[in-house]
Amino acid sequence: MHVVAALYHFTHFADPGALKAPLLELCREVGMRGTLLLASEGINGTIAGSRQGIDAVLAHVRALPGCADLHWKESRAGSMPFKRMKVRLKGEIVTLGQPGVDPCAQVGRHVPAQDWNALISQPDVVVIDTRNAYEVAIGSFRGAIDPHTRAFRDFPAWWAQNRDRFQNRRIAMFCTGGIRCEKSTSYLLGLGETEVYHLKGGILKYLEEIPPEESLWEGACFVFDERVSVGHGLVEGRHMLCRACRQPILPADTARPQYEQGVSCHLCADKTSAAQKARFRERQKQLELAKMRDDA
Numbered sequence: 001m002h003v004v005a006a007l008y009h010f011t012h013f014a015d016p017g018a019l020k021a022p023l024l025e026l027c028r029e030v031g032m033r034g035t036l037l038l039a040s041e042g043i044n045g046t047i048a049g050s051r052q053g054i055d056a057v058l059a060h061v062r063a064l065p066g067c068a069d070l071h072w073k074e075s076r077a078g079s080m081p082f083k084r085m086k087v088r089l090k091g092e093i094v095t096l097g098q099p100g101v102d103p104c105a106q107v108g109r110h111v112p113a114q115d116w117n118a119l120i121s122q123p124d125v126v127v128i129d130t131r132n133a134y135e136v137a138i139g140s141f142r143g144a145i146d147p148h149t150r151a152f153r154d155f156p157a158w159w160a161q162n163r164d165r166f167q168n169r170r171i172a173m174f175c176t177g178g179i180r181c182e183k184s185t186s187y188l189l190g191l192g193e194t195e196v197y198h199l200k201g202g203i204l205k206y207l208e209e210i211p212p213e214e215s216l217w218e219g220a221c222f223v224f225d226e227r228v229s230v231g232h233g234l235v236e237g238r239h240m241l242c243r244a245c246r247q248p249i250l251p252a253d254t255a256r257p258q259y260e261q262g263v264s265c266h267l268c269a270d271k272t273s274a275a276q277k278a279r280f281r282e283r284q285k286q287l288e289l290a291k292m293r294d295d296a
Contacts, residue, residue: 002077003054004225006204008044008093008179010103011066016040017089019064023057024087030056033082034225037093041104043067044093044179046225048081073177073204075234081225096183097153100190108173108185108196113206116199117216119172120144125197126169130155130180131222134247138229138239139219141174152180156187163191174199174206176221207232222248244268244280262287 013019016038023036027047032054034047043064047057054074062070111119120127120141127144129136136146147158171193173181181198188196199206203221210217212232220229220237228248229237239248243261245268253259258269262284263277272280 002048002080003051004046004048004075004077004081004227005054005058005072006046006075006177007058007061007070007072008042008177008182009061009067009070010042010093010182011064012104013038013040013042013065020087020089023060024085026060027057027085027087032057033080033085035082035086035088037088037090039090039093041102042093046082046223047085048077048225071201073201073208075204075208075230077225077227077236079226081227083226094179094183095151095153096155096187098156098183098187101183101187103182103186106186106189107182108171108189108198110200111172111197112200113209116174116206117210117214119197120216122170124168124170125172126166127172127174130173130175130184135176135222138248139217139221142216142218144174152183155184159188159191170195170197172197172199174203176202176223177204178202204230204234208234242268243284244272244277 019038030049030053032047032049034045036043036045036047043061047054058070058072061067119125127141129140129144129146132150132152133146133148140146147155149155149158171188173184175181178199178201185196185198203217206217207221207230215232220231220239222229227236228241229239231237238250240251242249242265244264247267249265249267253266256266258264258266263280264272
């Protein structure tokens, strides 16, 4: 059984590039796999490995400048959910594309999972899912608004077009682990909104703590690793990935005529060209050959 740790922390790194090599070296030394992002605004990512390895990496991250109060969420995976270990330098640890947004300066009011149901059940509260459309498609909170964004950087444009719908309403926002809401709530506060809330620890914390019989969550939660989705208790879900479009599908969808392993599914078959499908087929062939050789 592998421990999976999802973490993020907003802080001001003077030289994130100097942090990359020591962090990557440690992760490899203790057998971690996953991805960690470093930027001048902080750190974000998900890693998986042994209990001892996770503890060593978390201790290293907590010792970085401004990261003593690091929070993370843990779950379990029966098989290793990542293929390799990567540490990358980015302009933002989650890309909103709004330079003035600083979660270190201001964010919305954190709402613990135990209090979330009461908040979003109030008639003057509008609930907004800040995740991308393909994530929302497999699960969300009952009655939540789906902005139908393809990427998080699309959210500001959606808000500009829709903010008049929410006048005199309190805004409650949520995302997978909380990081997108740190930025989206900070962004709305910067625009003059005052009653802005977000789910502390995100959907993952809610699914971990709230039993199904009390839950307002419907469906599964998409996660960015080989598990693809999780449900209540953070139990691994039934979804799988289409390797062509990287969207979640169910095992039953592989019986559809549009499905070809590694090449297409019903969500993308009509969106890629014959040349693209030919490339995908060659990639799938090489993956299968590598698998036969037991070559990661």
